[in-house]
Amino acid sequence: MAQIVKKRDFHHVSNGWNVIMNILAGLFALICVFPFVFVVIISFTDEKALARDGYRLIPKEWSLAAYQFVWQSGDTLLRAYGVTILVTVLGTIISLILMSLYAYAISRKSFRYRRFFSIFAILTMLFNGGMIPTYMVVSQLLHLKDSIWALVLPLAMNAFYIMILRTFYSTSVPDAVIESAKIDGAGEFYTFMKIVIPLSLPGLATIGLFSTLGYWNDWFNALLYIDNPNLVPLQSMLMRIESSIQFIQQNSANSSMSLAAMQSIPQDTSRMAMVVLATLPIIFAYPFFQRYFVQGLTVGAVKE
């Protein structure tokens, strides 16, 4: 009998295994995405049906009441959004400026104090004063409590990112380019702005994205330093409505609701609606994030 050559490409696993692997991977991906879908469904559930049946994947009754409520007393959510957006934009810009300047300076071999400032930064990665001493400095010395700077400044610098940027500068901006710029009479700053930054945009973009995500998701600084309800960022607001939707009611300008209206407030579903609304920007920006994060991760991990 003649040899029958198998059509299967030898590079691949057998079909059986491929199916199993697809199921496993697909299942895990589903588990990762499912909770968000579930919360979305809950937010569209009728509050009474919730009290009866609990959180259902397919609720017996749907309702838009939660979103209506959010719309009506929406200014709390809007304010939280405003704070978060402000903090994120301000924070990312300040962060990038601070870190890129620092990293550039310590990447330049001509900087006499290069070693000193490198170690100055690296040491902060190794030893931390701790939560309480930092709190003491921020609140008692710098008097940043209940200010927007308490949300922006603590996250502004990260020695790890600075090291990544420094490596980026030394590898993607050849000394020759900088030298020739100098010969042409360019000052250090000019060189930095006009030559180095354009060349290092991918690195800056990646660090910028890490920074943006950090600011957007931050709840810890608000937890420590913010009491003023007008300065509460998104994640912190979500924390405050965990047990009761009171925070929204108390701080809403439309708080002149009738008693009847207050009793019929869809508590649970509104809470979930807030969660959904707070997460939507991340979902929308997600494909964008994903591409740059993967790039950044692989570059950072493979070549430190």
Added chain:
Amino acid sequence: MTAFLKNLIRNRVMLFMVLPGAIWFFFFSYLPLVGTVAAFKQYRFSREGFWASLMKSEWVGWDNFKFLFSTNDAWLITRNTLFYNLAIIFLGLVFAVGLAILLSELVNKRLAKLYQTGMFLPYFLSWVIVGYFAFSFLSMDRGMLNQIIGWFGVEPIQWYSEAKYWPYILIFVALWKTIGYNSIVYLASILGIDRSLYEAAMIDGASKWQQIRNITIPLLSPIITIMTLLAVGRIFYADFGLFYQVPRDSGTLYSVTNVIDTYVYRGLKTSGEIGMSTAAGLYQSVVGFVLVIISNYVVRKIDKDSSLF
């Protein structure tokens, strides 16, 4: 002296660039170190500010530490921190590498990309949101988990009051959040492996599993070792969000959910035991420092570029 000044002036532009960052480090990284002296004092917040609070508080030497270690608390929080971190590091490694290998071997690459997109999502969500997700499952009267066990005739469980389930819950959630993200690193390494090695193995008759065992995994060992060592270096630091948000600050669970970081925080915000909590924080920083140094030293021996210094 003048030589020093001259050098400063010559380097003035660079110094100017470093200045903002250096000031930040001074205030947010180095000055707090001064505050750690509160661990040796009976610290009281003085209305006159930072220095006054530090100066006026009475010096008690090692008392805070003695008290801290005499209670059960120190043992509990250390045990919890180490236990969870070890479990998460080890299991996280196994699953992340396994997932990476799996993804790399899938025939349909577009499907693989789709799965990756899904898997990556949890990393981008804050712990507050993850806490809500957990709540949708663990809520006593409405959560999905109690509904499911209800189908099997089991009574609903008050998840947020029963400590014994939480090691599993917390580890599961931690893995859920990080495996997708971590697998990317390993996947990148796998994709960087020379294909011809596999072809040579195939010609020699090696099965897929033999190939994975003898080529993929050995070649991944360096990056696995480095990632693991770096994680172990941070084993004294817990992810505050995981242990604070997911258990919803439930007191009955503290014996299994309180880690050093949450203990320090609670000391600051609730009990007001500043001295003792700072002592705990200092304890964490010192041990953490030693571990980071050691682990980085070992990493440096393996692959110089991957260590911090």
